[in-house]
Amino acid sequence: MRSAASPPASARARPRNTRRSRSRITCNRCIGKPMSAEAVLLVHGAWQGAWAWERLVPLLTARGLTVIAVDLPGNGADGHDPATVTLEACLDHLDACAAPFERVSVVGHSGGGLIASAWAERCTKVARLAYVAGMMLPAQTSFAEVQAMTAGECETGHGITPHLTWSPDRRVSQVPAVAAQAIFFNDCPSQTAREASARLTPQGDGARAIRLTSVTRIRALPRLYIEATEDLSLPLAVQRRMQALMPGALVAAVPTGHVPQLSAPQLLADQLIPFLTGARDDEARRMRREPCPAARIARALTPVSPLDPTAARIGHDTNGENDENTRHLACFGQPHCDGRCGPSGGQR
Numbered sequence: 001m002r003s004a005a006s007p008p009a010s011a012r013a014r015p016r017n018t019r020r021s022r023s024r025i026t027c028n029r030c031i032g033k034p035m036s037a038e039a040v041l042l043v044h045g046a047w048q049g050a051w052a053w054e055r056l057v058p059l060l061t062a063r064g065l066t067v068i069a070v071d072l073p074g075n076g077a078d079g080h081d082p083a084t085v086t087l088e089a090c091l092d093h094l095d096a097c098a099a100p101f102e103r104v105s106v107v108g109h110s111g112g113g114l115i116a117s118a119w120a121e122r123c124t125k126v127a128r129l130a131y132v133a134g135m136m137l138p139a140q141t142s143f144a145e146v147q148a149m150t151a152g153e154c155e156t157g158h159g160i161t162p163h164l165t166w167s168p169d170r171r172v173s174q175v176p177a178v179a180a181q182a183i184f185f186n187d188c189p190s191q192t193a194r195e196a197s198a199r200l201t202p203q204g205d206g207a208r209a210i211r212l213t214s215v216t217r218i219r220a221l222p223r224l225y226i227e228a229t230e231d232l233s234l235p236l237a238v239q240r241r242m243q244a245l246m247p248g249a250l251v252a253a254v255p256t257g258h259v260p261q262l263s264a265p266q267l268l269a270d271q272l273i274p275f276l277t278g279a280r281d282d283e284a285r286r287m288r289r290e291p292c293p294a295a296r297i298a299r300a301l302t303p304v305s306p307l308d309p310t311a312a313r314i315g316h317d318t319n320g321e322n323d324e325n326t327r328h329l330a331c332f333g334q335p336h337c338d339g340r341c342g343p344s345g346g347q348r
Contacts, residue, residue: 038101039101040067040104040107041104041106042068042109043107044075046208047202048199048200049077049201050070052259052262053067055265056261057069060269070097073090073093082207085206090207094123098123104123105129107132108135110133110258113131113135114137116129117215117218121217121218127221128275131223131249132260132268136223136242138215139212139215146241170205173202174202174203177198180193180197184232187257188263219248222275222281222285223246223248224251224275225242225251226252227251229253229254229256233257
């Protein structure tokens with residue numbers, strides 16, 4: 001199968017009959033899309049585009065996956081003014097990209113993880129959700145809040161934010177090339193880093209400053225979080241705090257900076273392919289049934305007392321099931337807990 005990437009409206013209805021066209025979908029150049037069983041959507045991060053996945057796509061398609069590298073609205077490929085792009089526009093675009101398929105797996109990189117989450121919450125076609133150094137956030141929590149939670153834990157600083165340049169109305173930001181090379185592409189070959197920095201485009205905040213209203217469906221999906229352990233943009237402490245706030249994901253790691261799809265595409269493909277092909281679905285289901293790490297500790301250390309009616313709720317459910325309240329009650333007060341769980345159970 002061939003790689004793919006997303007559609008402008010003007011080109012969506014024109015059929016082509018060659019075999020090659022039936023297996024290729026190119027974002028913003030989509031021509032005649034036949035219904036197919038399953039595909040993988042790659043959602044780029046802020047300031048980037050479908051080009052960021054160019055080195056990864058051939059590795060995935062070589063394993064028989066149909067891949068769509070998406071160009072989100074406003075990233076320079078479709079003529080939209082980035083200042084006017086909204087989250088809803090991005091989600092509608094993903095709907096259009098997924099239209100030819102019965103099921104899709106979604107991979108979100110960096111801020112693209114948040115857009116992937118928002119779309120997976122509303123689109124019933126989504127079968128799996130993977131994050132590559134991505135923003136995996138619970139409901140009603142912004143990325144800025146997670147950064148604040150981990151402010152004292154990040155030895156590498158505050159990522160790209162202090163280096164951004166802004167439009168006068170602060171609706172659009174840009175990344176200076178020097179900062180991009182130092183923070184985004186620090187472990188890429190120098191020529192790759194220069195070329196990638198030159199391809200970054202202005203980013204509207206309407207599609208970046210996002211707060212999810214619900215994560216109910218996301219929590220029920222098989223999820224994979226791939227850590228970039230040498231990331232200077234999204235430090236490891238931040239990545240792990242997000243995992244603690246959204247437990248239940250499989251976790252893998254690559255020893256790279258922020259953009260492993262450019263710096264180490266084979267390492268990234270090796271982690272993604274078993275998940276995207278369904279080989280880890282059973283493992284992912286087991287993870288979703290497990291409580292968070294603090295809940296497992298509480299279960300092991302807290303004695304069950306028949307005189308204490310709350311004991312069964314704090315990590316000691318007798319039938320082996322663990323609902324959200326049990327998990328977060330047990331999490332509350334543990335070393336990794338930030339207090340959001342609350343003593344009344346369930347995330348606030």
